[in-house]
Amino acid sequence: MTDANILVIDDDDDILLSARLFLKQHFNQVLTCKSPREINVLLSKNEIDIILLDMNYQKGTSDGREGLYWLEHILSIDKDYIVILMTAFGNVELAVQAIKKGAIDFILKPWENEKLFATLSAAAKLRQSNKKVKKLEKIHSSLQHDMERKFENIIGNNENVQYLQKTMIKVAPTDANVLILGENGTGKQVFAYELHKNSLRRKQFFMHVDLGSLSENLFESELFGYTKGAFTDAKEDKPGRFEMADGGTIFLDEIGNLSLPLQAKLLSVLQNQTVTRLGDSRARKIDVRLITATNMPLNEMVAKGTFRQDLLFRINTVELILPPLRERGDDINLLAMHFLNIFATKYHKSIKTINPTAQQALLAYSWPGNIRELQHVIERAVIMSDGLEITMEDLQLSPQKFGNQTPLQTDMPLDEMEKLMVNKAIEKHKGNISRAAAELGLTRAALYRRIEKFGL
Numbered sequence: 544m545t546d547a548n549i550l551v552i553d554d555d556d557d558i559l560l561s562a563r564l565f566l567k568q569h570f571n572q573v574l575t576c577k578s579p580r581e582i583n584v585l586l587s588k589n590e591i592d593i594i595l596l597d598m599n600y601q602k603g604t605s606d607g608r609e610g611l612y613w614l615e616h617i618l619s620i621d622k623d624y625i626v627i628l629m630t631a632f633g634n635v636e637l638a639v640q641a642i643k644k645g646a647i648d649f650i651l652k653p654w655e656n657e658k659l660f661a662t663l664s665a666a667a668k669l670r671q672s673n674k675k676v677k678k679l680e681k682i683h684s685s686l687q688h689d690m691e692r693k694f695e696n697i698i699g700n701n702e703n704v705q706y707l708q709k710t711m712i713k714v715a716p717t718d719a720n721v722l723i724l725g726e727n728g729t730g731k732q733v734f735a736y737e738l739h740k741n742s743l744r745r746k747q748f749f750m751h752v753d754l755g756s757l758s759e760n761l762f763e764s765e766l767f768g769y770t771k772g773a774f775t776d777a778k779e780d781k782p783g784r785f786e787m788a789d790g791g792t793i794f795l796d797e798i799g800n801l802s803l804p805l806q807a808k809l810l811s812v813l814q815n816q817t818v819t820r821l822g823d824s825r826a827r828k829i830d831v832r833l834i835t836a837t838n839m840p841l842n843e844m845v846a847k848g849t850f851r852q853d854l855l856f857r858i859n860t861v862e863l864i865l866p867p868l869r870e871r872g873d874d875i876n877l878l879a880m881h882f883l884n885i886f887a888t889k890y891h892k893s894i895k896t897i898n899p900t901a902q903q904a905l906l907a908y909s910w911p912g913n914i915r916e917l918q919h920v921i922e923r924a925v926i927m928s929d930g931l932e933i934t935m936e937d938l939q940l941s942p943q944k945f946g947n948q949t950p951l952q953t954d955m956p957l958d959e960m961e962k963l964m965v966n967k968a969i970e971k972h973k974g975n976i977s978r979a980a981a982e983l984g985l986t987r988a989a990l991y992r993r994i995e996k997f998g999l
């Protein structure tokens with residue numbers, strides 16, 4: 544049974560009856576009607592896939608003009624309807640005209656059942672694949688929408704970041720390969736997507752591939768695809784990520800994690816601009832814009848022989864080096880406020896600000912996880928906070944991760960200052976309570992009481 548619903552429109556009762564009897568054995572649902580005037584109601588009430596439409600309705604007419612009129616009418620309701628016309632022998636010219644207007648095929652009356660079945664089966668397949676394409680287009684556009692929301696605009700007034708943004712805007716519309724360097728969580732993916740969004744390929748696919756998570760085994764099949772039977776689990780042909788990104792941008796993240804043999808394979812694809820699926824002999828041309836990123840020191844790796852120099856030259860036409868968050872000064876509070884607004888809305892809290900002490904602490908913290916860590920810290924603080932502002936307690940920053948600067952301020956509440964001093968002393972003496980207590984002028988018991996009080 545083919546999964547398709549068919550509507551047959553003909554003014555001849557005998558034709559409708561024989562169509563219904565035959566088609567019911569092969570298709571999901573078969574509806575019939577005598578007059579095309581019922582089309583609107585039938586189409587609005589039923590999920591119809593294919594319409595089998597007669598060309599003449601009024602007695603004595605045979606020019607097919609009515610059929611053409613109703614064909615146009617159906618396609619004006621939805622241009623994706625699949626319409627097949629029924630026409631008498633000798634009226635082939637009319638059928639050709641109908642196909643030009645959007646019918647997908649025609650059959651001659653009286654029909655042979657086998658021929659009718661073959662035509663309708665092909666039409667059902669076409670309808671199914673059209674539906675699939677539509678669904679994929681919808682998914683694609685909603686993913687694109689999600690990405691755009693996820694990566695709004697790059698936030699940052701720091702002069703390095705401003706310079707990077709200017710460079711990015713200049714480079715984006717060219718097809719130059721861009722290598723983005725920076726510690727974890729500095730926004731490499733955000734920059735990569737921003738490059739794509741500002742490029743001429745913005746309407747095409749942005750394909751993110753995390754090379755760090757691909758095993759040696761999966762590398763080729765994921766990136767280059769495979770043909771049916773290429774290996775035990777290859778049940779059907781599958782394009783790789785490069786082919787899927789054709790016309791768009793491919794972002795190869797964590798490129799510093801590739802082993803030397805895989806670097807060689809990648810280089811050959813980049814040099815030849817072709818991919819060959821596993822198990823295939825045909826090289827397929829690809830047109831992709833390449834963006835790569837890593838937190839590894841590629842130049843040092845080249846010197847040590849763990850990263851190929853020729854591959855580095857191929858990928859780093861333009862290099863963007865993202866600064867770590869601890870070097871971005873006021874951007875820390877700018878980003879913190881940005882995340883505060885997002886999470887206050889998400890968790891329905893009316894928190895409006897971060898108090899001055901907490902702001903100082905954010906500036907003094909070393910942010911080893913960079914913007915991603917800041918985002919998590921603020922999210923947690925918003926969840927924990929009971930007031931209208933984020934305090935030092937809400938931030939729950941790890942004392943071990945403060946840099947050399949001290950976040951102490953003269954206007955700091957006594958409690959918070961005490962907590963910071965306790966933290967610093969414990970950190971300085973690597974957790975040795977006796978020494979930390981001695982430095983603070985406290986007994987061990989008094990220090991323990993404070994540790995408990997501050998939840999350290």
Ligand SMILES: Nc1ncnc2c1ncn2[C@@H]1O[C@H](COP(=O)(O)OP(=O)(O)OP(=O)(O)O)[C@@H](O)[C@H]1O
Nearest residue numbers: 696697698726727728729730731732733838914915
């Ligand atoms: N300038 C920015 N403005 C707003 N949010 C940002 C900015 N840069 C990064 N982020 C946010 O910080 C988080 C980390 O960013 P991203 O994933 O781009 O970093 P990354 O450098 O690619 O990290 P990794 O090296 O771990 O893959 C994301 O949630 C991202 O939305």
